Amino acid sequence: xxxxxxxxxxxxxxxxxxxxxxxxxxxxxxxxxxxxxxxxxxxxxxxxxxxxxxxxxxxxxxxxxxxxxxxxxxxxxxxxxxxxxxxxxxxxxxxxxxxxxxxxxxxxxxxxxxxxxxxxxxxxxxxxxxxxxxxxxxxxxxxxxxxxxxxxxxxxxxxxxxxxxxxxxxxxxxxxxxxxxxxxxxxxxxxxxxxxxxxxxxxxxxxxxxxxxxxxxxxxxxxxxxxxxxxxxxxxxxxxxxxxxxxxxxxxxxxxxxxxxxxxxxxxxxxxxxxxxxxxxxxxxxxxxxxxxx
Numbered sequence: 001x002x003x004x005x006x007x008x009x010x011x012x013x014x015x016x017x018x019x020x021x022x023x024x025x026x027x028x029x030x031x032x033x034x035x036x037x038x039x040x041x042x043x044x045x046x047x048x049x050x051x052x053x054x055x056x057x058x059x060x061x062x063x064x065x066x067x068x069x070x071x072x073x074x075x076x077x078x079x080x081x082x083x084x085x086x087x088x089x090x091x092x093x094x095x096x097x098x099x100x101x102x103x104x105x106x107x108x109x110x111x112x113x114x115x116x117x118x119x120x121x122x123x124x125x126x127x128x129x130x131x132x133x134x135x136x137x138x139x140x141x142x143x144x145x146x147x148x149x150x151x152x153x154x155x156x157x158x159x160x161x162x163x164x165x166x167x168x169x170x171x172x173x174x175x176x177x178x179x180x181x182x183x184x185x186x187x188x189x190x191x192x193x194x195x196x197x198x199x200x201x202x203x204x205x206x207x208x209x210x211x212x213x214x215x216x217x218x219x220x221x222x223x224x225x226x227x228x229x230x231x232x233x234x235x236x237x238x239x240x241x242x243x244x245x246x247x248x249x250x251x252x253x254x255x256x257x258x259x260x261x262x263x264x265x266x267x268x269x270x271x272x273x274x275x276x277x278x279x280x281x282x283x284x285x286x287x288x289x290x291x292x293x294x
Contacts, residue, residue, distance in 0.1 A: 003107075005100060005104040006104045006105075006107040006108045006111075006115045007115055009030070009104055009105070009108050009115065010108055010112075010114075010115030010116045010118075012030060012033065013026055013027070013030050013108065013112075013115075013116055014116045014117070016029045016030055016033075017116065017169075021170060022170050022172075022173060023112075023169055023170055023171050023173065023178055023269060024171075024172075024173025024174070024176070024178055024269070024272060025173070027178075027269055027272050027273050027276070028272070028276050030273070031273055031276040031277050031280065032276075032280065034101070034277075035277070035280045035281075035284065038097070039284070041093075041094065041097065042284060042288065043288060045094050046285075046288045046289075058080060059077065059080065062076045062077060062080060105270065105273055106262070106266065106270060109266065109267055109269045109270040109273065110141070110142055110144070110145075110266070110267070110270075111144050112144060112145075112148070112169060112269075113144045113147065113148065113166065113167065114144065116169075117163075117166040117167075117169075119163045119166055119167075120163070123161070123163050124143075124144065124147065126158075127147045127150075127154055127158075127167075128143050128147065130154065130157055130158075131146065131147070131150055131153075131154070134153075136150060136153075139181075139184075141265075142181065142266075142267060145179045145181070145267055147167060148167055148169055148171065148179055149179055151164075151167040151168050154167060155167075155168075171269075173272070175190070176190055176191075176193060176194065176268060177190075177268070178267060178268045178269040178272060179267055179268070179269070180267065180268055181265065181266060181267055181268070182195060182263070182264045182265075182268070183264055183265045191268060194263075194268050194271045194272050194275055195260065195263045195264060195268075195271050197275050198260065198263060198271050198274050198275040198278060199260055201275060201278035201279055201282065202260070202278060204278075204282055205278055205281060205282055205285075208282065208285055208286075209285075
């Protein structure tokens, strides 16, 4: 399955590349298209998040009422989800899609000659062997990137090869070489531009998420006080909400930290995809927060 999705993405990215003739701009267009395709899911997820917060009090009531009857508790919880037209696994779908996207885009950027250009494996192995025989360094993780960078030499070596010109991908994007890997080009300050911008966009995205969660938590605390509950119960409820808030904060940092780590050991094309995806997500969230709140 991990091969199927990047293959489909590869056809789309190649189509866009043929239009703009630049790897960076084709990644930007690719990211926009993916965001548009996933927009209905984003809208649904936004509504689900807000509705889930509203259901918390009903769920706690059911949990307290049937705390000594697990079977009845599960039945009532399922009835609640059914009546509210929600699924207890709705959040899992988004997580699964994000994971599949992460893996698929990594495969695509790691092996553009395979998924974009559809160059046969035997040809790629021949290019790789020729470079190794010449004493040129070939990365074990990103051999196709090294092959692209040695296009001119390989063209002289294989003038009759029907696939050789497919190696000539335009990787220069506004002065940045998207084939470069930050970890291998530590002395080149340009390789840090996209990852740093990605980190900044991640901080903004996380802050937006945290603000939304704090707003929802504050509203719940206000509702607890309005309901006239005892001081001891109010303190207990607030402690539970604070614990949930802290857990959500920790979870919100996990994906960016993992992505940032990968961005420094992967070609810059991957970091560019994540950067554009983050920017679009911030804009999307601002709009959806307004629309859903209204």
